Amino acid sequence: MKTLTVLYRGALETCNYACDYCPFAKRKETPDKKQQDIIGLTNFIEWITRHPHINFTIFFTPWGEALVFKRYQQALAKLCQLSNVSKVIIQTNLSTKLDFLTELDNQKLRFWCTYHPSETALVRFIKQLKILNQHQMIYSVGMVGKPELFDEIKQLRHALSPNDYLWINAYVEDNKAYQYSDEQIIFLTTIDPLFPLNKPYKTLNLPCTAGEQAITVDEFGDIRRCHFIKNVIGSIKQTGWQRILTSKPCTNHYCDCHIGYVFLESFNAKAIFANQALERIPLNQNPTT
Numbered sequence: 491m492k493t494l495t496v497l498y499r500g501a502l503e504t505c506n507y508a509c510d511y512c513p514f515a516k517r518k519e520t521p522d523k524k525q526q527d528i529i530g531l532t533n534f535i536e537w538i539t540r541h542p543h544i545n546f547t548i549f550f551t552p553w554g555e556a557l558v559f560k561r562y563q564q565a566l567a568k569l570c571q572l573s574n575v576s577k578v579i580i581q582t583n584l585s586t587k588l589d590f591l592t593e594l595d596n597q598k599l600r601f602w603c604t605y606h607p608s609e610t611a612l613v614r615f616i617k618q619l620k621i622l623n624q625h626q627m628i629y630s631v632g633m634v635g636k637p638e639l640f641d642e643i644k645q646l647r648h649a650l651s652p653n654d655y656l657w658i659n660a661y662v663e664d665n666k667a668y669q670y671s672d673e674q675i676i677f678l679t680t681i682d683p684l685f686p687l688n689k690p691y692k693t694l695n696l697p698c699t700a701g702e703q704a705i706t707v708d709e710f711g712d713i714r715r716c717h718f719i720k721n722v723i724g725s726i727k728q729t730g731w732q733r734i735l736t737s738k739p740c741t742n743h744y745c746d747c748h749i750g751y752v753f754l755e756s757f758n759a760k761a762i763f764a765n766q767a768l769e770r771i772p773l774n775q776n777p778t779t
């Protein structure tokens with residue numbers, strides 16, 4: 491059976507949180523955008539349903555926070571029920587009520603949870619993780635490595651079990667990678683031993699499986715190779731869309747995001763994450779142990 495990873499990002503671009511570095515902070519959903527998002531999500535799920543011969547891994551990478559919306563909770567439930575879907579992952583700030591989890595398949599569902607200390611108390615975030623644990627859900631936890639947040643990073647590290655991996659994303663300020671001091675890098679690497687891997691990679695002409703084993707789909711059904719190369723290469727509305735799935739070198743100079751460079755062949759994500767690279771769970775949960 492053919493396997494394919496699909497990163498879905500619809501029309502949604504709103505968030506209930508207000509992180510000061512984020513363009514989606516506290517943006518309200520307009521009726522038009524909501525309608526577009528509902529149609530896009532419905533068409534996407536139908537498309538997955540229509541391809542029972544493909545084994546899908548689906549990763550929701552919304553602009554903003556999607557899990558607070560019932561339509562996304564229902565989308566997760568529906569996709570998890572499909573026999574041709576082996577895994578469904580979603581990026582979330584974990585702010586929403588988690589009652590809907592009772593109906594969901596903990597073998598298929600995964601969460602990429604980011605703690606935002608300016609927006610929620612640590613105790614509440616940890617309580618949400620405990621609910622995920624009660625439902626035996628699989629997830630990763632992380633934070634943005636903003637220098638002003640180093641104390642909160644330490645606090646989260648202490649609040650987690652020592653064997654739980656905590657990823658740190660390199661901070662980007664005004665579209666530029668923040669220049670950490672050596673001391674700051676040492677601190678962040680103590681927290682996340684894989685932190686040094688979260689950096690820009692020179693990728694021009696290098697082989698990358700995005701476009702062959704993974705694609706992105708948007709609310710119009712347009713297919714792109716990855717989130718970082720803007721050319722539309724096909725559409726889920728076309729028959730024969732699978733013909734676009736070919737191996738080709740990267741055409742961007744750099745790739746600096748986890749959900750991109752894990753597809754780069756030379757990154758060798760399998761050696762670090764086995765088959766849990768997208769949900770960002772390393773082979774041995776805490777790589778320091």
Ligand code: SF4
Pocket residue numbers: 505506507508509512513514515516553554555583606
């Ligand atoms: S939680 Fe995420 S999407 Fe929402 S404002 Fe913060 S960084 Fe942006």
Ligand code: SF4
Pocket residue numbers: 693698699700715716717718719739740741742744745749750751753754
């Ligand atoms: S290396 Fe990054 S930018 Fe290049 S094709 Fe792969 S995912 Fe896309």
